[in-house]
Amino acid sequence: MYEPPTSPQLIGGVLDGAVKLFKTSFSQTIGLAVVAGVGGSLWRLFDNSLERALSMMDGTFDPALEIPGWNLLALPISLVVSIYFYLGVLARMDAVAHGRPITVGEALWRGLRRFPALLLCLLAYSAILGLSIFPTVLLIVAAGPIGLLGFLMMVPALVLLVYWYFAPFLLVAENIGAVAALRRSFNLVRGNWGRTVVILMVAYFVLLVVMTLVAMVGAAVVRVAGFVDIGIDAAVFAIEAVSSAVTIPFMVSVSLAMLYDLKLRRGGADLAARIEAVGR
Numbered sequence: 001m002y003e004p005p006t007s008p009q010l011i012g013g014v015l016d017g018a019v020k021l022f023k024t025s026f027s028q029t030i031g032l033a034v035v036a037g038v039g040g041s042l043w044r045l046f047d048n049s050l051e052r053a054l055s056m057m058d059g060t061f062d063p064a065l066e067i068p069g070w071n072l073l074a075l076p077i078s079l080v081v082s083i084y085f086y087l088g089v090l091a092r093m094d095a096v097a098h099g100r101p102i103t104v105g106e107a108l109w110r111g112l113r114r115f116p117a118l119l120l121c122l123l124a125y126s127a128i129l130g131l132s133i134f135p136t137v138l139l140i141v142a143a144g145p146i147g148l149l150g151f152l153m154m155v156p157a158l159v160l161l162v163y164w165y166f167a168p169f170l171l172v173a174e175n176i177g178a179v180a181a182l183r184r185s186f187n188l189v190r191g192n193w194g195r196t197v198v199i200l201m202v203a204y205f206v207l208l209v210v211m212t213l214v215a216m217v218g219a220a221v222v223r224v225a226g227f228v229d230i231g232i233d234a235a236v237f238a239i240e241a242v243s244s245a246v247t248i249p250f251m252v253s254v255s256l257a258m259l260y261d262l263k264l265r266r267g268g269a270d271l272a273a274r275i276e277a278v279g280r
Contacts, residue, residue: 004097008265011199018203018257022250025096029249032088032104037244040082043074044237083118086248087111090172093252097260114171120178121167132157162196163189166259169252173259188262196258203254207247214243 002024005017085108092107102110132154139153166188167181176184189196218239 002097004260005264009261011195014199014257014261015202015254017260018250018254021093021097021257022253025093025253026249028092028096028101029089029252030245032085032092032107033248034241034245036082036085036089036248038241039085040078040244041237041240042081043078044233044240046074047233083122084108084111084115086252087114087118087168087172089248090169090252090256093249094169094173094256097256110172114175117171117178117181118168121164121171121181124178124182125161125164128157128160129154159193162193162200165189165196165200166255166262169255169259173256188259188266192262192265196262199254199258203251207251210246210250211239211243215239218242 002017002020005013009017088104088107088111091110091114092102092104095102095107136151136153163186164182166185167178170176170181170184171178174181174184218235
């Protein structure tokens with residue numbers, strides 16, 4: 001049973017809280033998570049980019065089999081569906097964490113209300129990445145191998161994205177706008193950037209392990225069932241869709257556990273600053 005922390009936790013305590021929140025809310029979020037995962041990967045069924053890349057590598061590429069760009073339409077639709085239901089997972093898990101469970105309909109309604117703000121946050125992320133990637137590519141093209149040092153230009157953008165990581169979660173957890181969420185996330189992570197990165201690295205390692213296990217089981221099933229003609233893009237779709245039942249709720253639980261801990265830490269820091277100011 002999950003109980004919100006009342007004091008800042010060590011990294012192990014944050015991860016332990018995340019696992020408890022994951023278990024407590026799993027039955028209420030798995031349906032939304034599966035829909036988010038399936039929706040986010042659905043575009044792969046209209047795309048053959050992975051299969052095309054493999055065929056180019058082994059010299060068997062046939063231009064006649066080229067799919068005429070359906071993925072250009074399917075990809076944004078898939079992303080919109082995935083993001084919307086991801087917000088539903090977030091809304092329902094945050095409600096469970098605070099002992100106020102909500103229905104699927106209520107979670108989706110909260111997600112719909114916060115969706116425009118989330119798009120603004122994603123636009124900010126894209127702008128920061130674009131501003132760092134574009135000059136990096138130009139430097140690589142102009143300077144050749146030496147231009148690879150241009151990747152160092154992306155470091156400030158990646159650092160900022162960590163500071164902004166919690167903005168989407170704050171949109172739902174605190175019901176604030178995009179700009180306020182980005183500012184609030186930055187303030188919460190300030191002074192805790194390193195531990196935030198460490199916890200995120202552990203979480204993404206767990207995701208990698210889960211997806212690898214799903215891929216291995218899927219490959220065994222395909223071999224036993226004799227589905228040898230399944231394309232690589234369809235196989236990746238199946239792996240992502242199945243693993244999303246675990247990966248999406250787990251990542252949301254880790255992110256929320258980190259957010260609750262950072263809010264306690266920032267609250268303690270603010271209190272200490274006020275006490276120090278009074279003492280003066």
